[in-house]
Amino acid sequence: MRIESVWIGRGGQGIVTAVYIVAHASIADGFYAIANPEFGAERRGAPVKAFLTITDYFEDSPEPIKNPDVAVFLDDKLIDTMRVVVEAVKPGGYVIVSSGKGPEEVAGIIGRKDVNIAVVDGIGLALKHVGLAVPNGPMVGVFAKVMGLPRLESIKEAIASQLGKAVEQNFAAAVEAYKTAVVIPAAEAGSAKISVEIPTTSAFLTGDYELVGWDQIPEGGLVYPGSSLRYKTGSWRVEKPIIDHSKCIMCRRCWLFCPDDAVLEVWREAKGPGGRVVRVKAIDFSYDYCKGCGICAQVCPTGAIQMVREL
Amino acid sequence: MTLQLELGKVRQKRIALTGNHAVALAAKMARVEVIAAYPITPQTPAVERLAEFVNNGELDAEYIPVEGEHSALSAVVGASAMGARVFTATSSQGLGFMYEILPIAVGLRLPVVMGIATRAYSAPINVWGDYSDVMSMRELGWIIYMVSNVQEAFDTTIQAFRVGEDPSVHLPVAVAYDGFWISHVLQPLEVPEDEEDVMRYAPITRSWRKLDVDNPASLGAVGTPEWYFEIRYAAYKALEDSIKVVLEADALYGKMFGRSYGLGSGYKLEDADVAIVTYGSIYGLARKAVDALRAEGIRAGALKIRLLRPWPADFLRRRLDGVDKVVVVDRAFNHGGLVGPVATELAATLARPIYSAYATIGMRATDSAALKKAAERVAKGEVEPMRPFNIGLRGP
Ligand code: SF4
Ligand code: SF4
Numbered sequence: 001m002r003i004e005s006v007w008i009g010r011g012g013q014g015i016v017t018a019v020y021i022v023a024h025a026s027i028a029d030g031f032y033a034i035a036n037p038e039f040g041a042e043r044r045g046a047p048v049k050a051f052l053t054i055t056d057y058f059e060d061s062p063e064p065i066k067n068p069d070v071a072v073f074l075d076d077k078l079i080d081t082m083r084v085v086v087e088a089v090k091p092g093g094y095v096i097v098s099s100g101k102g103p104e105e106v107a108g109i110i111g112r113k114d115v116n117i118a119v120v121d122g123i124g125l126a127l128k129h130v131g132l133a134v135p136n137g138p139m140v141g142v143f144a145k146v147m148g149l150p151r152l153e154s155i156k157e158a159i160a161s162q163l164g165k166a167v168e169q170n171f172a173a174a175v176e177a178y179k180t181a182v183v184i185p186a187a188e189a190g191s192a193k194i195s196v197e198i199p200t201t202s203a204f205l206t207g208d209y210e211l212v213g214w215d216q217i218p219e220g221g222l223v224y225p226g227s228s229l230r231y232k233t234g235s236w237r238v239e240k241p242i243i244d245h246s247k248c249i250m251c252r253r254c255w256l257f258c259p260d261d262a263v264l265e266v267w268r269e270a271k272g273p274g275g276r277v278v279r280v281k282a283i284d285f286s287y288d289y290c291k292g293c294g295i296c297a298q299v300c301p302t303g304a305i306q307m308v309r310e311l
Numbered sequence: 312m313t314l315q316l317e318l319g320k321v322r323q324k325r326i327a328l329t330g331n332h333a334v335a336l337a338a339k340m341a342r343v344e345v346i347a348a349y350p351i352t353p354q355t356p357a358v359e360r361l362a363e364f365v366n367n368g369e370l371d372a373e374y375i376p377v378e379g380e381h382s383a384l385s386a387v388v389g390a391s392a393m394g395a396r397v398f399t400a401t402s403s404q405g406l407g408f409m410y411e412i413l414p415i416a417v418g419l420r421l422p423v424v425m426g427i428a429t430r431a432y433s434a435p436i437n438v439w440g441d442y443s444d445v446m447s448m449r450e451l452g453w454i455i456y457m458v459s460n461v462q463e464a465f466d467t468t469i470q471a472f473r474v475g476e477d478p479s480v481h482l483p484v485a486v487a488y489d490g491f492w493i494s495h496v497l498q499p500l501e502v503p504e505d506e507e508d509v510m511r512y513a514p515i516t517r518s519w520r521k522l523d524v525d526n527p528a529s530l531g532a533v534g535t536p537e538w539y540f541e542i543r544y545a546a547y548k549a550l551e552d553s554i555k556v557v558l559e560a561d562a563l564y565g566k567m568f569g570r571s572y573g574l575g576s577g578y579k580l581e582d583a584d585v586a587i588v589t590y591g592s593i594y595g596l597a598r599k600a601v602d603a604l605r606a607e608g609i610r611a612g613a614l615k616i617r618l619l620r621p622w623p624a625d626f627l628r629r630r631l632d633g634v635d636k637v638v639v640v641d642r643a644f645n646h647g648g649l650v651g652p653v654a655t656e657l658a659a660t661l662a663r664p665i666y667s668a669y670a671t672i673g674m675r676a677t678d679s680a681a682l683k684k685a686a687e688r689v690a691k692g693e694v695e696p697m698r699p700f701n702i703g704l705r706g707p
Contacts, residue, residue: 201537214541214548219481220420221542222520223532 001031001056003147004065006198007139008082009074010236012044014136017162018074019052021140024158025150026054036062045236045291047078054149066197070094072143074122074135076101077235079109088198089115091190096142096181098122098135103182114190118146120181129173130166133238137170138177145178152178233260237292239307243283245270247304250281254296254305262290321508321567323501330461330493333500334400334426334486335360337468339370340502340509343424344395347375347386351405352438353490354428358400380405384412384423391421392530394521396472399423402490403430406444416483417452417546419530422475422519423483425453426468428494429591431673439674440490442591443643445619446652452546454484454553455619457590461498463617464488466570473513473560480553481519482546487619491674492592503568512567554621574623575616577630579605583612585690586631587682588657589640590616593671597640599679600686609690616653624660631661638666638689640682640702650699664696675703 009015016037023035037050051065071089073079076099079086089095091114099106103119110117120142122135130137137159144150150158155174160167201211209230218224245268255263268282283304285296297305328336335357338346346365348358364370373390377383380401387397401409406427416423429445431437445455454474458464464486471484488494503509522530534542557574565571578598580586585604587597594615604611614630616623631637641651648655650667658665666689670677685702687693694700 209537211537212541214544217538217541217545218520218528219545220520220530221418221532221534221538223529225527 001054002059003054003070004068005052005054005070005072005143006065006068006085007050007052007072007074008078008085009048009050009136010044010078011046011048012134013048013074014134015048015050015074018072018136018140019050020162021136021155021158022052022143022150023054024161025140025144025154028154028157029150031056031149032059034059034062044293045233045238047081047236064198064200066200067194068093068198070096070143070147072096072139074098074139076106076109081235084196085198086110086112087196088194090194091115092186094118094146096120096139096146098139100124103184107184112190113187116146116186117184118142118181119184120177122177125173125177125180129176130169137173141174141177142181144174145181146183232288233291234286234288237287237290237310239292239294240287240290240310241285241292241294241296241305242308243285244304244306245282247302248283248300249302249304250283251301252283253299253301254283257295257299258290259293259295260289260291262286263296321569322504323568324504325499325501327497327499328461328465329356329495329497330464330488331355331357331428331495332360333461333465333502334468334488335364336502337465338398338424338426339364340506341398341424341469341472341513342370342396342506342510342515343372343398344515345373345375345387345390345397346399347377347383347390347397348399348401349377349380349383349405351380351402351430353430353440353494354400354402354405354426357426357428357494361398380408381411384409384416384425387423388412388416388419388421391416391423391519392419392522394517394519394523396476396515397423398425400426400428402428403432403438403444406448407432410448413448413453413483414451415531417550418534418543420481420519420546420549421483422472422481424468424471424475425483425485426464427485427487428490429487430490437673438490440492440494441642441672441674442487445485445487446643446645448485449620449652452482452550453620454480454482454550454557455487456485456617457487457619458493458617459590459592459594459615461493461496462500462570463572464493465500465502466564466568467572467617469509469513470557470560470564472515473563474553474556476513476516476518477553477556477560478516478518480549480556482549482553487591489592496592501568501570508567512564550621554618554623557618557621572617574618574626575614575630578613580612580614580630580634582610583634584610585636585638585686586612586614586634587638587640587686588614588616588631588653589642590619590653591642593640593642593677593682596677596679596682600683603679603683604686604690609687611686611690619653622656622660627657627660631657636666636689637661638668638686640668640670640685641699642669642671644669644672650697654699658697666694666696667699668702669699669704670702672704677703 272278654667
């Protein structure tokens with residue numbers, strides 16, 4: 001037996017813990033497992049990838065998974081940016097998604113009829129049981145449901161060992177996901193061959209940079225201005241800032257503190273005295289780059305900025 | 312009394328200096344612009360002399376008296392990143408304390424020049440000269456010279472600026488000279504009378520990538536797994552290719568100043584059956600041992616390695632391929648390794664078993680008689696190849 005899975009999520013969603021829990025529980029069930037998370041961009045909200053292989057024979061190679069049996073998305077917004085992962089799943093395999101959207105809508109986004117699709121509102125269940133928007137527990141539960149392993153008791157043991165706290169709450173979230181996840185079976189067999197592979201590079205997690213040869217890179221790794229333009233961190237957001245211009249005193253603290261230069265100073269038309277339309281300076285946000293950290297709202301002295309739920 | 316000499320096209324004078332003071336004078340004549348150093352035996356007189364030059368106005372440079380070597384190298388890395396010609400010097404544990412910054416100067420491709428008055432690593436505390444410090448930095452990407460006398464220390468320090476700042480190189484350069492046996496030994500040397508001649512030889516190129524407010528860029532950004540390999544490979548390749556620049560710079564130096572050293576030098580190797588290979592000040596002892604061996608009918612030769620990095624493989628093969636028995640006298644332990652540090656690399660280079668000896672560890676005194684004895688044992692088959700033996704160690 002060999003089950004290869006790829007888990008896609010964002011920093012802060014507990015993806016590393018999720019694969020550790022499944023691996024731990026599988027090992028408790030007597031299998032071999034390798035949980036191999038990719039580290040580096042562990043900033044909250046940044047896309048993160050983890051590999052998990054479960055076997056019934058000894059295996060210790062960190063070989064990247066190119067055509068998984070299972071793809072797990074902890075965030076449905078990542079399906080489009082990581083479409084290659086969806087396309088690389090073996091026909092007859094599984095795509096498991098955490099989404100607040102209806103299962104049919106998610107199946108439409110996935111767009112493959114030759115894979116089994118499982119959907120659960122992971123964030124909703126995590127908020128209900130744990131009080132945090134960390135959908136890892138529910139996704140572990142769905143994995144166990146569709147794959148038939150690991151056993152729920154082993155998952156509980158793994159949660160206790162890997163988290164060490166809020167064990168009952170996380171386990172309850174996993175169990176409810178196990179019970180309520182909607183599974184849409186594959187409608188057709190699909191072709192035996194898949195032409196797409198998940199690239200071994202992790203560049204697709206960061207942006208569409210041209211990976212040039214060593215002789216084309218500036219000496220000493222010098223980086224010129226504008227190199228982050230294509231690195232659109234806007235997709236990291238869970239919440240977005242909105243401004244109430246009537247409260248803003250244009251002190252520009254938000255502008256000063258934003259770590260992503262996403263607070264903009266723009267011209268805005270406003271009603272002046274006597275009904276005249278005047279152009280005034282105003283604060284706005286660049287939503288391509290705002291990653292929703294909430295610092296601007298925190299530092300605003302007048303409470304002009306509110307963070308509102310997007311996901 | 313100084314003797315006026317006309318050598319090459321450059322007017323020079325003969326003076327007497329210790330190795331430390333010769334290295335300091337070379338850095339001064341190359342008009343370094345920023346110096347940051349922390350004193351440590353046996354390097355101290357070198358940086359004291361530079362501080363004097365700055366203090367009395369003979370050298371127009373910033374001297375940063377830092378609180379330790381980690382800061383010393385960090386400061387010159389920063390100054391070099393601003394485009395300045397920089398210099399630092401250290402020894403032993405001081406080099407160890409710089410370790411974190413050593414590969415950074417390489418990755419950022421900054422032509423820092425550093426003098427190393429070589430010294431044994433503690434413990435036990437030993438302020439004396441062996442090469443355990445230098446051997447510990449071989450894999451980090453620096454160009455590393457090992458010199459054999461005061462004159463060579465002076466000349467090589469000047470060459471180091473030309474080589475490191477060459478547009479095809481842009482790498483840091485270390486000039487290692489024996490602690491005490493060169494650093495504190497007074498010898499005659501010839502030096503250019505006019506600093507302008509040194510600056511003609513080694514003009515400051517400022518061709519490396521530097522921080523410039525009019526043309527902003529960031530130096531020292533993250534190199535993710537998608538980029539690190541390529542950026543580091545460029546530095547690796549530049550070091551490998553720098554051997555050409557080392558030779559060109561040495562040849563030009565020879566033309567202008569009348570002295571050149573190549574990648575090393577050989578002594579009576581042409582018909583030799585046994586060769587003593589070593590580095591640093593004891594090359595003179597090896598040559599004497601060769602003469603004594605030849606007087607007894609043993610056809611011996613000697614070779615000294617001047618360039619430790621990049622490793623001069625072709626030069627070594629050319630000089631040693633025809634020699635039956637090669638013994639390397641290493642001056643630092645290769646703890647847990649097969650043979651001495653340089654012996655390991657030379658055996659790989661020649662692709663055959665060679666002989667390996669340890670000597671001068673912790674600056675245990677040695678002499679030409681001891682080296683002669685060692686070569687005799689090799690010639691007579693009394694020691695095994697690829698099994699290190701010791702010169703001057705007490706005990707079994
Ligand atoms: S939430 Fe505010 S501070 Fe944070 S990235 Fe967005 S605009 Fe900048
Ligand atoms: S910190 Fe608040 S008040 Fe100040 S400019 Fe920003 S939004 Fe306006």
